[in-house]
Amino acid sequence: DAGVTQSPTHLIKTRGQQVTLRCSPKSGHDTVSWYQQALGQGPQFIFQYYEEEERQRGNFPDRFSGHQFPNYSSELNVNALLLGDSALYLCASSDRTGHSPLHFGNGTRLTVT
Amino acid sequence: QKEVEQNSGPLSVPEGAIASLNCTYSDRVSQSFFWYRQYSGKSPELIMSIYSNGDKEDGRFTAQLNKASQYVSLLIRDSQPSDSATYLCAVNKLGGSQGNLIFGKGTKLSVKP
Numbered sequence: 001d002a003g004v005t006q007s008p009t010h011l012i013k014t015r016g017q018q019v020t021l022r023c024s025p026k027s028g029h030d031t032v033s034w035y036q037q038a039l040g041q042g043p044q045f046i047f048q049y050y051e052e053e054e055r056q057r058g059n060f061p062d063r064f065s066g067h068q069f070p071n072y073s074s075e076l077n078v079n080a081l082l083l084g085d086s087a088l089y090l091c092a093s094s095d096r097t098g099h100s101p102l103h104f105g106n107g108t109r110l111t112v113t
Numbered sequence: 114q115k116e117v118e119q120n121s122g123p124l125s126v127p128e129g130a131i132a133s134l135n136c137t138y139s140d141r142v143s144q145s146f147f148w149y150r151q152y153s154g155k156s157p158e159l160i161m162s163i164y165s166n167g168d169k170e171d172g173r174f175t176a177q178l179n180k181a182s183q184y185v186s187l188l189i190r191d192s193q194p195s196d197s198a199t200y201l202c203a204v205n206k207l208g209g210s211q212g213n214l215i216f217g218k219g220t221k222l223s224v225k226p
Binding site: 031033040041042043044045048056058090092094101102105106107 | 147219
């Protein structure tokens with residue numbers, strides 16, 4: 001049973017560039033949430049996608065956007081990268097009941113130079 | 114005041130001892146409470162969830178919730194070196210979906226052989 005998979009595992013970008021991160025949810029899950037985890041901090045909720053729509057959003061600027069595809073996989077896009085965007089980006093999936101625990105992927109480590 | 118607060122540690126306990134991890138939250142309408150374990154460089158892994166006042170036990174782990182005091186704790190009995198990790202407390206607010214969790218910064222636990 002495949003868990004949550006994320007790609008790439010590591011990424012180095014320059015300030016001002018744009019980046020796309022990808023996530024495939026655990027089999028049977030249809031809801032995808034994205035989190036940003038800065039070094040030494042807990043994960044911070046970015047947004048959640050369900051039925052190909054953004055359902056909830058955390059306190060992140062519009063530079064952060066996403067998409068969910070019909071197969072439930074998801075992308076996180078970040079435009080105009082800042083040094084402060086350097087973090088571990090975690091994708092988590094759950095089912096539509098909202099009662100299943102979140103399953104996290106191994107994350108994408110983004111470094112902005 | 115941060116929404117979810119934890120002592121960052123490190124908390125050091127000898128092997129076989131009880132490790133006690135604490136968490137307070139600010140929003141009284143918080144509904145669901147979770148403890149995640151995160152090994153260095155890895156993604157968070159759910160170890161306990163608790164929804165009502167009192168204790169919940171699962172193997173060597175016991176979660177305790179006191180909604181009146183807005184306090185949730187995690188006890189780890191017979192601590193093992195493999196328990197050395199950062200423990201994240203997370204809260205799901207009323208109206209928030211399962212995927213929208215508010216995390217504390219985490220407490221780093223070190224179990225000494």
